[in-house]
Amino acid sequence: MSALNEWGMEESMRWYGPLDKVSLNDIRQSGASAVITSLHHIPYGEAWPLEDIIVRKKLIEEAGLRWAAVESVPVHEDIKTRTGRYQEYIENYKISLINLGKAGIDTVIYNFMPVLDWVRTDISYKLADGSECLFYDPVHFAAFDMFILERPGADKDYTEDQIKRAKIFYDSLSSEEKKEFTQTIIDVFPGTKLGLSIDDIKNMLSKYANIDTDQLKAHYKSFLEEIIPVAARVGIRMAVHPDDPPWNIMGLPRIVSCSQDIEDLLAMVDDPSNGLCFCTGSYSPRSDNDLPRMIEQYGNRINCVHLRSTQRNSDGSFYEANHLEGSVDMYQVITQLLKEQARRKSEGRPDWRFTFRPDHGHTIIDDLKKEVPDNPGYTLIGRLKGLAEIRGLELGIIKGLWA
Structure with missing residues (x-):
């Protein structure tokens, strides 16, 4: 068994379903053994039918890959504002988790960003x-x-x-x-x-007129109190993705942006199923986020990992850097993740191995000649480069720690 197989993290890539121009075969040729994907055809708020989940899982497995995590089961805006049909949407969310559990999917990534998801200019x-x-x-x-x-x-x-x-x-x-x-x-x-x-x-923003940081955190806590017991019962580990960028925008509070936010949300429902998607690229635009230290503090609740780097600029701007460059000390990040894996393994945790994916990638080489991608940041060659760089760094760290 190679050092990577014995001690390394599970390699995956994000896949956007059958219409994705990056195919499952492309992903398999990258060396990854798993995909992170979602049922994008199902409207936000609707329950995911078991049949649709099984069809997607079969498609992935027939390509020789594993469906490692769902990214994501979206949280409807009504849930975040606790208006409109929010209770119905929470019940639908529970049904989706139950059906995913029946299909053997054990990790679900989601976010609680109000109005807009990740933002770039x-x-x-x-x-x-x-x-x-x-x-x-x-x-x-x-x-x-x-x-x-x-x-x-x-x-x-x-x-x-x-x-x-x-x-x-x-x-x-x-x-x-x-x-x-x-x-x-x-x-x-x-x-x-x-x-x-x-x-x-504008209409979506109006619903947040009286929702400040404390109120949004209260809404988030109410959501977790309902869905985490269901997730725990069906064997699913929830993994909240951090805000991107990790600060308030458009006058809206963002509540998964820093170490204190992590401490707050994990305490809302203190259960292993209430965990983190540790995205280094989303936390890194803030200079006060010490990523290796955050992994040391909260590593036992990390349920999935996104690895990328951003380059912070003095004017508050940032761009997606190469995976081993920019403002993220990827050597220290991966070292801490591998140490956390080893600790879990020594404890006999069945979920000791992290699944990671190289997140975002530059548009390079032949991909520059293609049309503007349907999914910005997710061209194949840039992510393949990032995966190869991370794989090499990881192997070097493993041999240094356990050779």
């Missing part, structure tokens, strides 16, 4: 070597927030200099460029096109 930012990546610029986001969304009070969230530069940027855009820029922010959810408009976003 440029999905094809060109780097010096000609490759392209995802980029977040607070000035460009201010332009969206103030002059496109026209959110009341938005000016209070930005400095005078940011507002001035945001206006210059906004005025530089043509009508068509403004439309494209808007869609980049509000409708690039991977795997799903929600067809949202600015009016839709």
